[in-house]
Amino acid sequence: MQQTDILVIGGGIAGTATACYLAQYGHEVTLLEQRELATEASGLNAGTIWASGWGHTPDLSSTLSMGGLDIFKTLQLDLGYDIEFRQSGSMQAIQTEEQYAFAQEEVREWEVRGHQVELLAPRDARSIEPELSPRILGCLYYPHGGNANPVKTVHAVASLARQHGATMLTQHEVTGIVRLDDDTYQVVTPPATFKAKTLVLAAGPWCRSLGAMLGLHIPVYAVRGQMWATAAVPPRIFHSIGTLESHHYWRIHSHEESGSYGYEQTPLELTHRQDQRLTRHLYGRQTRDGEIIFGGDRQVDVLTLQRPCPEQAGIETNRAHVLELFPFLENLPITRTWAGWMPFTRDLHPLIGKVPFLENLYLLTGLSSSGFEKGLMSGKLLAEYIHKGEAVPILAEADPAGQVTRKSA
Numbered sequence: 001m002q003q004t005d006i007l008v009i010g011g012g013i014a015g016t017a018t019a020c021y022l023a024q025y026g027h028e029v030t031l032l033e034q035r036e037l038a039t040e041a042s043g044l045n046a047g048t049i050w051a052s053g054w055g056h057t058p059d060l061s062s063t064l065s066m067g068g069l070d071i072f073k074t075l076q077l078d079l080g081y082d083i084e085f086r087q088s089g090s091m092q093a094i095q096t097e098e099q100y101a102f103a104q105e106e107v108r109e110w111e112v113r114g115h116q117v118e119l120l121a122p123r124d125a126r127s128i129e130p131e132l133s134p135r136i137l138g139c140l141y142y143p144h145g146g147n148a149n150p151v152k153t154v155h156a157v158a159s160l161a162r163q164h165g166a167t168m169l170t171q172h173e174v175t176g177i178v179r180l181d182d183d184t185y186q187v188v189t190p191p192a193t194f195k196a197k198t199l200v201l202a203a204g205p206w207c208r209s210l211g212a213m214l215g216l217h218i219p220v221y222a223v224r225g226q227m228w229a230t231a232a233v234p235p236r237i238f239h240s241i242g243t244l245e246s247h248h249y250w251r252i253h254s255h256e257e258s259g260s261y262g263y264e265q266t267p268l269e270l271t272h273r274q275d276q277r278l279t280r281h282l283y284g285r286q287t288r289d290g291e292i293i294f295g296g297d298r299q300v301d302v303l304t305l306q307r308p309c310p311e312q313a314g315i316e317t318n319r320a321h322v323l324e325l326f327p328f329l330e331n332l333p334i335t336r337t338w339a340g341w342m343p344f345t346r347d348l349h350p351l352i353g354k355v356p357f358l359e360n361l362y363l364l365t366g367l368s369s370s371g372f373e374k375g376l377m378s379g380k381l382l383a384e385y386i387h388k389g390e391a392v393p394i395l396a397e398a399d400p401a402g403q404v405t406r407k408s409a
């Protein structure tokens with residue numbers, strides 16, 4: 001039996017960041033990852049960042065995004081990790097008159113709340129992103145937006161964690177968790193069994209099954225995200241890019257269910273209800289090595305231990321949508337596709353904090369489709385909570401109490 005002060009389960013961006021900051025506070029931390037670091041969503045994502053500024057009264061979302069942006073900068077600029085971070089700015093293209101009216105409304109709301117999002121006329125948008133189609137009606141522009149390499153980011157944070165003394169164990173799949181009489185946790189993996197006073201569940205959508213091992217229901221859903229890439233080409237796309245179509249749809253249908261998941265309601269803001277498409281979502285960029293990558297679908301599914309397969313019809317719909325923005329891509333075929341599981345909660349709020357019912361049990365999941373952007377700061381805030389024994393008030397928005405319940409037998 002190996003003893004440690006704190007065990008973190010999950011080697012994605014959430015678990016790695018939590019372990020890193022806990023170690024920085026001087027705690028004895030061991031992280032357990034079933035595969036390798038950053039092999040699930042945290043390494044498969046598009047690496048896009050859509051921060052819109054702190055706002056006059058920072059809420060949880062702006063704190064996680066802007067705090068995260070600062071950590072990306074620190075890694076790249078101060079600590080010498082080349083994570084390919086660039087504050088390129090991010091853009092959402094407007095394709096219809098209805099979307100334009102929605103964009104005007106959005107910008108007004110952002111401005112009132114003290115955020116930085118601009119509405120660009122087509123000419124201005126095309127002068128900073130020249131390949132954009134002349135048919136777009138404008139763009140929302142996020143000057144704090146950017147992008148970075150997801151795998152390199154997680155590995156940079158893991159390297160920092162090790163420097164601060166954390167132990168990062170891969171190929172350690174947690175298969176059992178027991179709360180012992182002495183108020184510690186016994187965590188079983190095939191290579192070894194561990195004992196710790198404090199346990200952090202940071203395993204993305206797998207937190208549901210880890211919670212079940214402790215008799216808890218953690219309401220996190222596996223949502224399949226998928227992407228495609230072209231071969232590497234010289235620089236043609238300079239920002240993180242999306243469209244407004246899905247956001248407009250989700251605003252109009254803001255309380256509509258996307259379907260059911262067993263007896264539960266599925267998360268809001270999906271692109272599909274079962275197999276039926278509701279809207280088209282889109283985001284992507286050109287990576288430093290030249291590949292152009294795009295994706296967007298969000299389909300709730302039954303989580304398996306296997307990586308999900310991309311769904312071809314969805315990839316084709318997404319590519320057709322991208323061609324509406326960037327006609328030059330017509331001549332660049334898709335060279336590879338991939339998919340990953342995103343951890344969604346029903347209302348899209350993350351779960352960060354102390355789990356009710358059991359002492360010294362903490363949770364960080366539900367980062368949904370923006371966990372690359374928000375995962376670093378989430379881990380930092382959770383580590384601070386565990387270290388100080390008190391959460392910063394902003395974490396009340398992500399409190400697992402009231403969300404996590406005891407599992408009925």
Ligand SMILES: Cc1cc2nc3c(=O)[nH]c(=O)nc-3n(C[C@H](O)[C@H](O)[C@H](O)COP(=O)(O)OP(=O)(O)OC[C@H]3O[C@@H](n4cnc5c(N)ncnc54)[C@H](O)[C@@H]3O)c2cc1C
Pocket residue numbers: 009010011012013014015032033034035036037038039040041042043044045046047048049172173174175202203204205206224225226227283295339340341342343364365366367368369370371372373374375
């Ligand atoms: C295709 C796609 C595109 C995306 N694009 C973006 C984007 O552009 N910008 C953005 O901000 N976000 C994006 N996201 C979302 C983002 O990737 C996720 O929100 C984020 O990575 C979640 O991080 P995590 O650490 O919570 O989960 P994960 O990355 O899933 O990490 C959880 C880890 O736990 C491990 N684990 C599970 N069970 C066990 C067990 N029993 N024992 C040990 N280890 C276990 C898993 O192997 C995994 O490594 C995208 C996601 C996908 C799939």
